[in-house]
Amino acid sequence: MTAYAVAHMRQVKMGPQIVEYLQKIDATLEPFGGRFLVHGGDVEMIENDWPGHLIIIEFPDKQRARRWYDSAAYQAILPLRTDNSTADVVFVDGVEYPHKATDVLE
Template identity: 80%
Template structure:
């Protein structure tokens, strides 16, 4: 089942470390089939407020997503982001298709 790494980047201090992180992250995703679906951009908050940016990275499954996050390549750059941002990162599974809202009641 497809899985997603989702980050709410509430505040980022743009500087050399974040720039280095951005230059290096793509290579860490490739071996695990990860790809950006959303990477910043304008957020239109239609209910309440949304401070910051949203990042969504898709993986073929949770196993590969966890493999990416725990990989030596990603761990080597992780502090470049965490030391320079205020963020929340979660991992979540997608849904099987077709999916209806009432499927969560089962």
């Protein structure tokens, strides 16, 4: 089942380390089938407050998402982000098509 790495980037201190992180992350995703679906961009507020930016990376399944995160290549660049930003990061499974809202009641 498709899975997603989702990050709510609350604060980012732009500088050389974040630039280096951005220059290197794509190569870490490729071996695990990861690809960006959302990477920052304008957020149109509909309800409440959303400080920061949203990042969504798609993976073929949660195991590959976890293997990417735990990989030596990603762990080597992770401090470039964590030392220069504040974020909430989660892995979440997608849903099978067709999915209805009531499917969660089963």
